Each structure stands twice: as structure tokens, then as C-alpha cells.
Amino acid sequence: MKKFGEKDKLQLIYELTEDPFEESKYFSDSWGTFEIYVRNKDLCRGKINGEVKKYEWNLMYVTEWLVDNLEYIIGHDPFPLFQSEKNLNDILETAYDKEWEDDLEFDLWYGSLNTWIRRHAWRAESGGSLISDVCFYRRNDKIEIAWSNEDYKEKRIEYDCKKGSEYIDRKYFIDVMFEFLDNITEDLYQKDQDNETFKKIKNNFDLWLKRKENRF
Secondary structure, three states, X not given: OEEEEXXXXXXXXXXXXXXXXXXXOOOHHHEEEEEEEEOOEXXXXXXXXXXXXXXXXXXXXXXXXXXXXXXXXXXXXXXXXXXXOOOHHXXXXXXXXXXXXXXXXXXXXXXXXXXXXXXXXXXXXXXXXXXXXXXXXXXXXXXXXXXXXXXXXXXXXXXXOOEEEEEEEHHHHHHHHHHHHHHHHHXXXXXXXXXXXXHHHHHHHHHHHHHHHHHO
């Protein structure tokens, strides 16, 4: 088990384990458990049939999503059309409830909204898993981490953290996230160096490492 960061700020934990299902041999080497703590709250922990469970899946999916979307999370990708001092959950609720008289404008708005969400919420690329609905958004020198799991009530999993939002120092967020990704991309690659997806994820993150050394 590898840990990065501090639970009272931001901590990421993962452990690669044996795939109990082996449904996809190509990705089974990425099977493991994953935890994300924000201000001492484990956002991915939940109950299935009354039993407390960590998030467990092919970690290739969350790893690839983070690598591919780092530029939007830590960079400049403002929320489309309007800004607000409200927390991200409130912003998203307002966005989804917005009404348009013009059908074309409605289509364009939801196209922009869905594109933005795919860049900031990892549930969009969860590989079919029931991962906690977590969204990342830069606010000047902070990264807002918001979660909203109330709509999971009708499903078989009930997350401990239903809804909330916290702010993490951007530099600290970058340091923890880069350390986590540096380790897990290397571990996946070492598991199967012939796996083209693992190789691509590692190569893409290595480019980020070079940028960090030169810029951050």
C-alpha cells in the first residue's frame, strides 16, 4: 500500500492486488484499491449490502483520467458561460436547472457543460465502476474538490460522504498528485511493459514531469 500526502489536507492511497474476476486480462494488472482523503474524509468509501468497502476496480481508468485532464484541473479551464463565488456543487445545480427559450442555445450550452464535466469529474471515465462522484476545479491558488453522491441512494452502494466541498492549496495539490501519479504509472508499466495503454499513460505523465520540473 502506498500513501501520498496527509489525510487532514489531501491524501491518495492505492494498492495493486490480484484481479478476482479477470474479466479483462488486458487491464487486470491494474486491479487494486484506491482511497482519496480530503480533510480527513474518505470520499470513495461506501457501504455495499451494509458492509464498508474501499473503492476497488481497475485503477488504470482513474489513473488515465487524471493524467489526461491535469491541464484542466490545475490550469485554466473556467466553468462555461458564468462564474460564481458559490461552491462547485451549487454551480452545477444551477447549470443543470437553467432554462433556455432557444433550443439551439440549449443544445450548445449542454454541449459545453458536458465537455467541461468530462474534464473535471472522473466519474465520466470510470470504466463502468461506481466511483464516488468527485469533481476538481481551480479557484485561483486553490483547487476545489467537490463531491455529490446523493443520487447513489437508489443503487446498491451508499457512500459515507454524501455531499460537500473543500479547498486545497494548489501547490500542495500538485505535489501530492504528481507523486501519486509518478508511482502508479510506473507500477502499472512495470506490471506489463507490453501493455500499450499502460505505456501510453506512463509516457504522457513523464511529459508532465518534465513540465513540472521546468515550470512549477
